[in-house]
Amino acid sequence: MAVDVRARVPSSLTAVFLSLTLAVPAAAEDATALEACLAAQSWDTRKTCIGTISGPCQEQPSGATTIGIVDCLNREHRAWDTLLNRWWPDMKADAEATDASNREYGIDAPDASETLLNAQRAWLSYRDAECTFQWLRYAGGTIRGPVAASCMMEMTAERAIGFYGRTKPLSRQWCFWFVLSADPAVLEFSGPV
Numbered sequence: 001m002a003v004d005v006r007a008r009v010p011s012s013l014t015a016v017f018l019s020l021t022l023a024v025p026a027a028a029e030d031a032t033a034l035e036a037c038l039a040a041q042s043w044d045t046r047k048t049c050i051g052t053i054s055g056p057c058q059e060q061p062s063g064a065t066t067i068g069i070v071d072c073l074n075r076e077h078r079a080w081d082t083l084l085n086r087w088w089p090d091m092k093a094d095a096e097a098t099d100a101s102n103r104e105y106g107i108d109a110p111d112a113s114e115t116l117l118n119a120q121r122a123w124l125s126y127r128d129a130e131c132t133f134q135w136l137r138y139a140g141g142t143i144r145g146p147v148a149a150s151c152m153m154e155m156t157a158e159r160a161i162g163f164y165g166r167t168k169p170l171s172r173q174w175c176f177w178f179v180l181s182a183d184p185a186v187l188e189f190s191g192p193v
Contacts, residue, residue, distance in 0.1 A: 030079035031086070038164050046164065050157045053079055066142045073149035080156040087160070090167035091116060127155045 030053045037049035057063045057072035098112040131151035138144035 026075065027078040027082045030075060031082040034076075034079050034083060034160075035164075038161065039168075043165060046161045047158070049161070050154060052076070054153060066145060070145045070149045073146065073153045077149065077153040077156055080153065080160045083160045084156065084163060087163040087167045088120075091163055094166065123159060127152070127159075130155065 034049055034052055037052050038046050041049060053076035054072040057075060058069055060068075062068045063072045092113065095112040095116040101107075102109045102112070131148050134151045135144050135148035138147055
């Protein structure tokens, strides 16, 4: 005898489950779009990529309601979070390389890998607390959902943009190459690469 699970699960929970299940491919596609946006920007204009997904989403008929706005902001948040997770191994590898280099040159410094992990944990706690605070500021009002969702999306986006800057090649970035000439008092630099 087949049992219809849907009959035992409240429809609201089914909707949440389905939206989360369907969000995984969308987050990957959205993350690819965000990464393409970042690659097309110089280091000082990368923040213009924030809103790349949620902005057009909110222009759709279903995105113009409070629930729609929150859904659009959460959709972009998931994409930025996907990028954070994608770039974490590169961040960790860089920290491990720093540790190896410090050991090789006899530099007595705190462990970069451990410090990076502690920093990420502290950032996650800060982000969650800040966005909860923003949600609480508007308790009783429908604006609190969009405010909290916007906070999560924007803070996650800014963190991901920081990761991108540390893990991606320096194309289209301003790099200052300081080269000492024969006269140590003379310093040269070059602009964009």
